[in-house]
Amino acid sequence: MPALIDIKLQKVNYYEQVADILEDSILDGSLVENGKLPSEADLASKFNVSRTIIRESLKLLKERGLVQMKTGNGSYITRPEASTVSGLLNRFIKLDNISDNDIYVIRYSLELTATRIAAEKASDTDLDKMEELTDEMERQKDDIDRRVLLDCDFHVAIARASGNVLLAVFIESISEILRKVIRRGVLVPGRNEDGIVRHRKILTALRKRDPDLAETTMREHLEVSWDNMLRNKA
Amino acid sequence: MPALIDIKLQKVNYYEQVADILEDSILDGSLVENGKLPSEADLASKFNVSRTIIRESLKLLKERGLVQMKTGNGSYITRPEASTVSGLLNRFIKLDNISDNDIYVIRYSLELTATRIAAEKASDTDLDKMEELTDEMERQKDDIDRRVLLDCDFHVAIARASGNVLLAVFIESISEILRKVIRRGVLVPGRNEDGIVRHRKILTALRKRDPDLAETTMREHLEVSWDNMLRNKA
DNA sequence: GGAAATTTGTGCGTATGTATC
DNA sequence: AGATACATACGCACAAATTTC
Numbered sequence: 397m398p399a400l401i402d403i404k405l406q407k408v409n410y411y412e413q414v415a416d417i418l419e420d421s422i423l424d425g426s427l428v429e430n431g432k433l434p435s436e437a438d439l440a441s442k443f444n445v446s447r448t449i450i451r452e453s454l455k456l457l458k459e460r461g462l463v464q465m466k467t468g469n470g471s472y473i474t475r476p477e478a479s480t481v482s483g484l485l486n487r488f489i490k491l492d493n494i495s496d497n498d499i500y501v502i503r504y505s506l507e508l509t510a511t512r513i514a515a516e517k518a519s520d521t522d523l524d525k526m527e528e529l530t531d532e533m534e535r536q537k538d539d540i541d542r543r544v545l546l547d548c549d550f551h552v553a554i555a556r557a558s559g560n561v562l563l564a565v566f567i568e569s570i571s572e573i574l575r576k577v578i579r580r581g582v583l584v585p586g587r588n589e590d591g592i593v594r595h596r597k598i599l600t601a602l603r604k605r606d607p608d609l610a611e612t613t614m615r616e617h618l619e620v621s622w623d624n625m626l627r628n629k630a
Numbered sequence: 631m632p633a634l635i636d637i638k639l640q641k642v643n644y645y646e647q648v649a650d651i652l653e654d655s656i657l658d659g660s661l662v663e664n665g666k667l668p669s670e671a672d673l674a675s676k677f678n679v680s681r682t683i684i685r686e687s688l689k690l691l692k693e694r695g696l697v698q699m700k701t702g703n704g705s706y707i708t709r710p711e712a713s714t715v716s717g718l719l720n721r722f723i724k725l726d727n728i729s730d731n732d733i734y735v736i737r738y739s740l741e742l743t744a745t746r747i748a749a750e751k752a753s754d755t756d757l758d759k760m761e762e763l764t765d766e767m768e769r770q771k772d773d774i775d776r777r778v779l780l781d782c783d784f785h786v787a788i789a790r791a792s793g794n795v796l797l798a799v800f801i802e803s804i805s806e807i808l809r810k811v812i813r814r815g816v817l818v819p820g821r822n823e824d825g826i827v828r829h830r831k832i833l834t835a836l837r838k839r840d841p842d843l844a845e846t847t848m849r850e851h852l853e854v855s856w857d858n859m860l861r862n863k864a
Numbered sequence: 865g866g867a868a869a870t871t872t873g874t875g876c877g878t879a880t881g882t883a884t885c
Numbered sequence: 886a887g888a889t890a891c892a893t894a895c896g897c898a899c900a901a902a903t904t905t906c
Contacts, residue, residue: 409701409894411689423724435871446896448682451872452689455645459693460721467641467872468902476721484718487694487710488796490657498794505743509735560732562722566800641902643873669892680875685893702881702892866906873901880894885887 410445415453417443422462422473433463433471482569489573496577496625503570504618508611510555510563515602515610518557523603526553530595537588544579548572550595554602554614581624590620644679649687651677656696656707667697667705716803723807730811730859737804738852742845744789744797749836749844752791757837760787764829771822778813782806784829788836788848815858824854 418439421427433439436454440447454471457463461476488494514522533546548571555567571578582588594617601610652673655661667673670688674681688705691697695710722728748756767780782805789801805812816822828851835844 411894423721437871447872448895448897452686452894455686455689456693459690460718462721465872466903467643468870469904470871475725476718481715481718484694484710484715485796487657487696488799491709492795494794494796498796501743501747501794502740502797502800505739506736509739513735560728560735561726562719562728562732563736565722566736645873671892674875681893682874682876686873699893700882701894703883704892869903869905871901871903873899875899876897878894878896880892882890882892884890 410449411452411456414439414443414445414449415456418453418457419460419462422457428473431473433473435470478565478568479572481565482572485569485573496574499570499574500577500622500625503567503574504615504622506563506567506570507551507555507618508614510558510560510567511598511602511614512607512611513558513560513563514554515605515607517559518554518602522553522557523599526550526557526599526602529553530592530599533595534592537592540579540582543588544575544582547578547582547591547595548575554598557602577625578621580628581621584624584628587620587624591617594620644683645686645690648673648677648679648683649690652687652691653694653696656691662707665707667707669704712799712802713806715799716806719803719807730808733804733808734811734856734859737801737808738849738856740797740801740804741785741789741852742848744792744794744801745832745836745848746841746845747792747794747797748788749839749841751793752788752836756787756791757833760784760791760833760836763787764826764833767829768826771826774813774816777822778809778816781812781816781825781829782809788832791836811859812855814862815855818858818861821854821858825851828854 418427427433434442436447436450439450443450454463454465458465461480462474463471464474465471489499529546529550533543533550536542536546551571552564552568555564558564582591594613597613598610598617601613604610652661661667668676670681670684673684677684688697688699692699695714696708697705698708699705723733763780763784767777767784770776770780785805786798786802789798792798816825828847831847832844832851835847838844
């Protein structure tokens with residue numbers, strides 16, 4: 397074995413190369429035709445490879461959240477969704493046995509930041525949307541699943557109001573993951589209503605454009621919420 | 631068009647179903663054989679589909695960070711890496727034109743949290759590792775690329791020392807994305823050395839097991855670092 | 865509304881790389 | 886070291902779904 401370096405340069409396969417080129421074309425917008433990709437056959441002749449290669453490349457791009465195939469119709473460019481991130485995080489969580497607490501710590505950190513920024517940047521439309529979500533949550537408070545969804549939507553609305561799209565994606569993904577946990581919390585007697593009251597307090601603070609107060613009310617809300625979860629677990 | 635509901639249930643294709651089943655098997659550990667998957671031919675006969683379907687399914691799983699194919703050898707189970715997350719985030723960033731500032735806000739939030747926890751939880755081994763990284767960074771301070779890598783490694787080491795694997799993945803991904811930005815900051819005269827001094831201060835605070843001090847020193851470090859970037863941009 | 869054209873979905877054969885005896 | 890077995894990489898043909906005229 398005379399090899400000085402045993403880093404084996406993985407020979408790049410066609411499908412991987414094609415996928416990377418296609419990704420660049422999509423991100424640059426150079427391949428687009430009102431959002432529709434050329435047919436697999438066209439791409440195959442364009443790249444001088446078989447349709448098999450194109451299809452396998454598209455599978456990679458599909459999982460990157462960049463394209464979507466429709467049988468008998470064509471392939472379309474899509475944007476990655478928060479669910480792409482949450483799916484990925486879920487795999488980490490399962491493989492590494494990550495605890496609810498560890499996830500909650502991240503949620504805590506990100507949401508406090510988002511709330512603070514939202515207090516400064518939220519538009520009236522954003523605030524009205526949050527109010528509408530809170531009203532709807534109150535109306536649906538006995539339909540637990542629906543209520544939990546609206547609860548999460550409220551938090552995501554705050555994140556979006558921060559104007560930081562990436563932050564919103566993170567928070568949305570984590571909300572999706574914590575939905576089960578939040579649901580358990582809501583089942584603690586009295587906590588369902590308490591959560592709604594706290595949402596209103598947060599909203600009031602946001603309307604006052606008071607970052608400190610907004611952060612404080614959000615912190616209290618999250619702490620109680622976390623406490624609920626622990627109770628229902630024990 | 632008598633359709634009351636025009637939600638068209640996308641008929642699920644074989645390759646997607648097979649991918650999902652395989653993913654579950656991998657996550658449950660039920661398909662594993664010392665980390666090696668059955669051959670494509672075996673899987674094909676097992677699922678009663680063609681090898682093409684299996685291959686396309688594996689492409690999906692590959693992009694999910696769960697498997698890796700080796701030509702002429704076989705397919706192996708892998709764990710998703712932080713680079714899978716950073717790749718995904720990069721797509722969001724490009725598509726949504728997310729600013730460096732928005733990314734930095736998230737980094738700020740997560741790293742302060744990680745530092746605080748690390749002050750309580752870091753093992754002596756963790757701390758020695760950080761010291762080693764700082765020493766090496768000082769030695770390599772004139773090799774900018776290498777220095778920046780070591781800089782990021784230091785921050786990731788803190789994140790890992792928090793014991794929160796998911797938090798560490800987030801921070802590692804964001805570090806990867808901000809590497810270019812951090813590099814620009816290091817080029818500001820005097821800031822290269824300043825950064826190393828600040829790393830030592832953070833390390834000292836961690837060794838003292840003082841969460842407040844650790845958070846403060848990290849906050850100062852990140853603020854200066856951000857300021858550097860702005861200067862070099864203008 | 866139906867036939868033709870187009871597109872993606874699926875199956876199988878061949879080429880090439882890797883490990884093993 | 887070479888031949889053999891077995892793995893993935895690649896190409897082509899046909900089926901099924903969708904759109905179009």
